[in-house]
Amino acid sequence: MHPLELTSESLQRALDLATRFVREEIDSLDSQPSADVLGAEELALGFVEPPPASPRPLEAILDRLRPAIRKSFNTAGPGYLAFIPGGGIMSAAIADFIAVSANRYVGVRPPAPALAQIEATAIGWLASIMGYPKTAGGILTSGGSLSTLSAIVAAREAKLPDDFSRGTIYVSAETHYCVPKAARIAGFRDWQVRRVAVDPRRRVDPMALAQAIERDHLKGLKPFMIVANVGTTNTGAIDPIPRLVSIGRSHSMWVHADAAYGGFFRLAGAGPDLMPEIEECDSITLDPHKGMFLPYGTGCLLVRDPESLKRAHSMDAEYLHDVRAQEQPNFSDLSPELSRDFRGLRIWLPLVLHGLGAFKDAIEEKLMLTRWAYDQLRADSRFELIDEPQLSVVAFRLKGAGPASDALNEELQRRVNARGRVFLSSTRLDGRYVIRLCVLSFRTHMDRVRDAVEAIRAEADEVLSTGSA
Numbered sequence: 394m395h396p397l398e399l400t401s402e403s404l405q406r407a408l409d410l411a412t413r414f415v416r417e418e419i420d421s422l423d424s425q426p427s428a429d430v431l432g433a434e435e436l437a438l439g440f441v442e443p444p445p446a447s448p449r450p451l452e453a454i455l456d457r458l459r460p461a462i463r464k465s466f467n468t469a470g471p472g473y474l475a476f477i478p479g480g481g482i483m484s485a486a487i488a489d490f491i492a493v494s495a496n497r498y499v500g501v502r503p504p505a506p507a508l509a510q511i512e513a514t515a516i517g518w519l520a521s522i523m524g525y526p527k528t529a530g531g532i533l534t535s536g537g538s539l540s541t542l543s544a545i546v547a548a549r550e551a552k553l554p555d556d557f558s559r560g561t562i563y564v565s566a567e568t569h570y571c572v573p574k575a576a577r578i579a580g581f582r583d584w585q586v587r588r589v590a591v592d593p594r595r596r597v598d599p600m601a602l603a604q605a606i607e608r609d610h611l612k613g614l615k616p617f618m619i620v621a622n623v624g625t626t627n628t629g630a631i632d633p634i635p636r637l638v639s640i641g642r643s644h645s646m647w648v649h650a651d652a653a654y655g656g657f658f659r660l661a662g663a664g665p666d667l668m669p670e671i672e673e674c675d676s677i678t679l680d681p682h683k684g685m686f687l688p689y690g691t692g693c694l695l696v697r698d699p700e701s702l703k704r705a706h707s708m709d710a711e712y713l714h715d716v717r718a719q720e721q722p723n724f725s726d727l728s729p730e731l732s733r734d735f736r737g738l739r740i741w742l743p744l745v746l747h748g749l750g751a752f753k754d755a756i757e758e759k760l761m762l763t764r765w766a767y768d769q770l771r772a773d774s775r776f777e778l779i780d781e782p783q784l785s786v787v788a789f790r791l792k793g794a795g796p797a798s799d800a801l802n803e804e805l806q807r808r809v810n811a812r813g814r815v816f817l818s819s820t821r822l823d824g825r826y827v828i829r830l831c832v833l834s835f836r837t838h839m840d841r842v843r844d845a846v847e848a849i850r851a852e853a854d855e856v857l858s859t860g861s862a
């Protein structure tokens with residue numbers, strides 16, 4: 394047999410090895426440090442090498458991979474409370490294994506209609522979670538950044554198809570940087586992205602937004618797009634969507650919701666009230682690799698009107714005439730991609746296997762854990778809590794002002810992380826160092842959040858008693 398084709402026995406043996414390897418990794422996640430990058434760059438250097446001319450045994454390859462996996466931020470583990478966690482549920486890995494092994498083509502529909510439909514169905518389920526009508530559509534992307542790029546291009550084609558040189562996009566001061574980045578990639582100059590002030594809870598100020606739009610109209614600019622934050626990365630703030638939708642409608646603008654982080658909280662009982670009228674937005678960025686706990690590389694863009702994506706992305710080529718669907722959408726007509734993985738399976742299979750209820754329960758648990766951590770830290774007079782959590786971020790700092798206080802907070806974060814049980818990240822808000830605790834991994838439960846609060850309190854004792862970094 395050709396060496397690139399594994400025999401049935403060698404495939405089984407390789408799978409057994411890989412399964413054992415993965416199980417050892419997953420089973421030990423709880424006891425692995427929440428981050429361990431000491432010496433990681435030296436280890437990385439060991440992977441700078443020419444391609445091997447001859448085969449190597451899988452056992453040896455896995456032995457090399459293990460330290461490469463371990464020397465990292467443990468983004469799959471329960472202690473990962475930094476940035477925006479996700480987790481990576483194993484049923485998605487099983488889906489990926491099947492999808493990659495089957496290796497069918499879903500970029501256009503006719504080569505594998507049922508598989509393309511599985512993906513379309515999964516997108517439809519996500520649309521219904523967000524309250525979109527059945528006529529809505531969308532695409533799966535590698536993540537929020539690429540979803541945002543397609544949203545901006547769709548908005549540009551819908552509102553300013555001929556000349557966008559004076560078009561302006563409105564974001565808040567808290568909007569994720571992927572929005573201005575996508576705007577730049579889509580051909581806008583940086584000045585065309587207008588940053589609007591936020592209120593004390595870091596939600597965009599709708600009055601300031603309306604005024605900015607009016608002013609720009611008077612200057613002869615062409616305001617065409619508003620981006621609503623549905624869960625900012627800093628603090629989880631949610632913009633007043635109904636006001637933004639109404640401002641957008643009165644100016645015939647495209648309203649996009651960046652719900653990359655916040656979107657799946659709509660599954661919670663309180664979810665629809667957290668983000669009223671999100672279903673009125675023209676498009677929604679959702680990151681299943683965040684709130685649906687799927688592996689990195691799973692993003693989604695939903696649109697109320699799928700034709701808008703088609704106008705922005707569809708193109709014809711003679712060599713594709715054999716395989717272009719006429720009635721049903723081809724994903725390649727709705728997105729920048731043609732050949733790509735069958736990523737729909739990693740959403741569809743976990744939803745079918747676990748049922749939506751399991752995801753709802755997990756999201757409810759994250760809200761409960763966040764509230765608990767917030768209440769604990771708020772009860773400790775040494776801490777200043779930046780805001781009541783709107784989603785699952787607790788942003789806090791040791792009280793105090795000035796660079797010395799920033800240094801104490803930085804030291805507190807460093808010491809908590811050095812314990813290895815939880816991993817926190819930081820940001821700057823109003824020029825001050827702020828520590829963030831974000832609960833989103835499906836593996837994070839009460840025991841770990843309790844560890845986090847204990848570690849924060851105990852290290853605060855240390856930091857405050859030594860009095861300086």
Ligand SMILES: Cc1ncc(COP(=O)(O)O)c(C=O)c1O
Binds near residue numbers: 535569626653654692
């Ligand atoms: C609010 C928000 N929007 C967009 C993004 C970008 O998403 P991605 O990293 O999947 O490209 C992120 C990433 O954390 C985010 O938190």
